[in-house]
Amino acid sequence: MKVSVAGFTFALLAVGIGAVAGGYWLAQRQAGHGAKPDVAMAPERPVLYWYDPMQPEQRFDKPGKSPFMDMQLVPKYAGAGQDTSALSVPAQAVQSLGMRTSNVVRGVLPSGIEAVGSLAYNQREVANLQARAGGFVEQVYGHAPGDVLPAGTPLVDLLIPEWSAAQLEYLAVLATEDARLIAAAQERLRLLGMPRALIEQVRRSGKSRALQTLTTPIAGELQTLEVRAGMTVSAGQDLARINGLSTVWLDAAIPEAMAGTVQVGGEINANLTAFPGQPLQGRIIALLPSADPQTRTVTVRSELPNPTGKLRPGMFAAVRLNSEVELPTLQVPSEAVIRTGKRALVMLAEDDGRYRPQEITLGREADGRLEVLSGLEEGQAVVTSGQFLIDSEASLQGVMASKAEQKLPPGLHESHGVIRALDARQVTLEHGPFESLNMPGMTMPFALASPSVAAGLKPGDHVRIGARQTDSGLLIERLDKQGEQP
Structure with missing residues (x-):
């Protein structure tokens, strides 16, 4: 089948004003509104079927109005050596459209994945302080949320009257030197919530101590402090929360299509804007189980050491993840692929100026190249410039794309x-x-x-x-x- 230069001139105008409107206009001209008929399209040839240029895969056995659009069906004529799966383009049209081609090659796509991430608190390094018994706040030590404190820093003094009476009974039992009574008295103090260190302090000093000083169990940032001097507190009430800063999390969002190439334990490299020229290394500790429904990304979590405390949650980082080593795969330039939303196509350049639409299955993309999982073979030529015009003309001529067939599972x-x-x-x-x-x-x-x-x-x-x-x-x-x- 041949297509005249005039036909491609019309197709160029069609793309300029919109693919759908242009396709309708060009189809009407080819259907008999003034376009010069081609030899292969001569009306004396028998009609194979009728079709709608906007839905060329649907064929009809008689003329009439398209059920899809407000236009007449276009006839497809028989011809010697006719191939309804390819389109013939004159050399003059190829030159005027500036069409370029590129070969399908086999190679290894870059294995690294570039992503953007942000630092977050390590939620596994958290300590909560609670009141072990009801009492009163005697003193608060002047700290506020946001302070970075070393371990053992005093936060608040609690007066617990219930402990005073129990400690006096314990001191009286100590004087009896009865081992069983002493053990029972110590157990009673532990059940009242008294720390072992405080019980030992009472035993050595011989004096009751109803005042408990709460200190930070770990070093880190004081995130909450819910007490004030004079407050009454109850047993189990949350008083303070500390988040450690010895390590921080780095959460990076990657496209869900690349989630299969990332493995827990893999290396990551990060560069923070705050510290240029100081790359950081870490290990992937988790690939979070849910994907973001809006961005269609999956979060990769890694852990970074923070011995000096300079890494602050909320900082942004440029992240590179080293994925698994890949075997060579078929690749085409990204610009050669026509994405319709439901499928991906390329225009195969064949001998004698023939072009064939081919449906393909895509894989990963990197450095301006796309991995082709099926539909192409190494060495085939694909159009990288002007393919949209050819695709538009192929649609008008009823040329349908060959489908990429996936390999069947073993044993079938x-x-x-x-x-x-x-x-x-x-x-x-x-x-x-x-x-x-x-x-x-x-x-x-x-x-x-x-x-x-x-x-x-x-x-x-x-x-x-x-x-x-x-x-x-x-x-x-x-x-x-x-x-x-x-």
């Missing part, structure tokens, strides 16, 4: 066929040969592995078949809908 035998009957338990297939089984093509029923295998399918659909050999015969485990076979 492959064939192609048409569904003739279908229910929840079995499917009747008119299939071609199963080459791996030396089984000729025929029409027969097969059991389905589960009802979900045939979800969304109906009789008449062309399918790619994946079957497993069992003691009771072939079991259908995979049915992938395909375009109508020529």
Whole structure:
């Protein structure tokens, strides 16, 4: 099939004013509103079918109005050597459009992942201070939230009257030198919430001590201090909270598509704006289980040592995560890929000025290149400039993209066929040969592995078949809908 230079001039104008509106205008001209007919499009040729340029995959057996848009269906004419899967572009159009191509290559994408992160408190290094018994606040030692304190810093003095009477009884029991009574009295003091150090202090001094001084159990930032002099406190009441700063967390957000390349224990490198030229190293300690529904990112958490206390929660950092070492994969330039929202396409450049739309499956992206999981082979040429115009013209001409087929799981035998009957338990297939089984093509029923295998399918659909050999015969485990076979 050939396309005139004038047709591509119209396509260029169509892209300039919008793909949908331009496609409708160009389709109307090619349908008979003044465009010069091409030899391959001559009206005396028999009509194969009619189609809507905006939905070229849908074919109709008679002319009429499109059910999708307010326009007439366009005929597809038969022609010698016609190939409905490729588009022929004149050399003059290639030159005028400045089209460029690039080869599909095999290589290793950079394994590092660049991300932005922020420092946060290590929530595993937290201490809460509570009142062990009811009493009164005698003194507060002049500290406030935000202070960074060493371990053992006094915070508040509590007067606990209940302890005074119990300590006096304990001193009286000590005078009896009865070991069992002394042990029982000590246990009573512990049940009242008295620390062992305070019990030992009472025993050595021989004096009761109802005043308890609460100190910081760890070094860190005082985050809350919920007491004031003269307050009454009850047993179990929260009085203060301290968060340690010997280590901090670094949380970095990475695209969910890259989550599989990150492993717990992997190395990270971070550079903080506050300390340029002073890179930090750490280890990944967790890949958080939930993804952000708005940004579609996953949080990678690492832990950084902070011996000097210069790392402050809230600081931003540029992070590089070293992912697993990758094997060489097929790659194309990112600019060669046309993303439609539902699929990804490239325009294959073939001999004699022919261009074929090809659906592909994408993987990771790095340094302006995209990993191709299926749909292409090494050495093929793809269009990197002007591909949108070719795609627009291919849509108008009814040229459909070839679909990228995923490899079937190991153990499945492959064939192609048409569904003739279908229910929840079995499917009747008119299939071609199963080459791996030396089984000729025929029409027969097969059991389905589960009802979900045939979800969304109906009789008449062309399918790619994946079957497993069992003691009771072939079991259908995979049915992938395909375009109508020529």
